[in-house]
Amino acid sequence: MKAGSNLEKILTGGGFAVTGELGPPKGADVAVIERKANLLRGNVDAINVTDNQTAIVRMSSIAVSALLIRMGLEPNMQMVCRDRNRIAMQSDIFGAYALGIRNILCLSGDHQKFGNHPMAKNVFDLDSIQLIQTVKKMRDEHKMLGGDEIEGAPQMFIGAAANPFADPFEYRVIRLAKKAAAGVDFIQTQCIYDLDKFERFMQMVRDRGLHEKVHILAGVTPLKSVGMARYMKEKVAGMEVPEEIITRMKSAGKEKAREEGLNICVEQIQRLRQIEGVHGIHLMAIEWEEAVHAIVERAGLLPRPEIK
């Protein structure tokens, strides 16, 4: 065991993991976190806590992760390179570990242009791949990036993202290979709607043997409406939604759109489970945490394993 987190135990034990996601509030209201967390409780093995996603200021991912631990839940703390330099990041990783956080997801971070502080200065002292290297060095060599010995090295289970739908497509597997070489333990992908393209991506992953080096969790997001499907297709960077999905959401009509969204999501999970090298799903029910239980149950992924 590297970190001994639930997530690590399930993945290394050959289980099919389920992770969820919790977007912290735009303020200090703990009740929002408790409400969302309780909807995820018992349905997922670890909960991603986003780090000022889309560059909108929210409660810090470290603080929310610590609150989840207090509630008896396991966080997967996201950390982006946009807002902190290597000094602050390493310091925060020490603090996060001291607070009981054992999973970290290393990300570059969305550019601040579309956030609520577009005039901010960005940092990007490290990029996501260099952050993976840094966390691994801290864990395995007990050394900081600058070379100093660490007193009490944080033992993190290291994650990163992969977007099989960004361009250039042929490069995506190379980037995953770089993340594997940097020392990542698990990967969570961008939301998948185009299963055919994802299968092509996974074939390339297997051709390089990467599925045996890293645990890949396939990202899924239930659609609430045809409008959301169109928005994802047109506005979200690096997202592909096939026309067939849009047609299905449209045909369902307004009344039954959410139900159809759940159906699609469950079908996707069932298909994803059949793909060699997919070791779990990362369920991002964006501002629709109520849907998580039904999806996981209908996908046959309950009960979640009890980890000792």
Added chain:
Amino acid sequence: MIIAEGKPIQDILTMIEGFSKIIVAGCKGCVTVCSTGGEKEVGILASALRLARQVQGKSLEIKEVTLERQCDVEYLEPMREYADQYQAILSLACGAGIQFVAEKFRQHPVLPAVDTKFIGVTEEQGVWTERCQACGDCVLDRTGGICPVSRCSKSIFNGPCGGSKKGKCEIDPEVDCGWQLIYDRLRELGQLAKLETILPVKDWSRSRDGGPRKRIREDLKT
């Protein structure tokens, strides 16, 4: 070259409020080439300022001058002949030139008439684009001659990130993804294998982050 852009006339009028005699100083270097601060622009700005002040009913005497360069002391010296007769110097040079004038003409407030934007190229007539951030540690040999520091919106070294779509950057569909350009170029060169190597954490101390920089050539010093 260094690319600059003229400040709005209203901002300049605010800056020169209270002065009735000023020098408007252009530069024959980069700002002339990017049509921002050469002789022609000095003339246009001076006329505009005179007109605006006339409308306000206030006089403004302007000495128009375009120096060979404002970043070399020898070319600043000729201004000494008449500087005393003026209250302020409005410079159309880049930020370096403006500051050098301020250092050498200590009795005069020195004011910027332009915003200095970036080190770039003339892509086509009237279009200038950024190419270099002067990071002090060039990696162009590893990136197909395309700079990730200046061409990638996140200045990442192992891109493209997940926000790259159809060759464009997540920040704007008009902005090329720097790493897509690098990918395409390396492919043309048959060097795609270079992308497999993790580019290491950058030494930003060689950039501005290390503090103001200085370069000395002992053999050239007098």
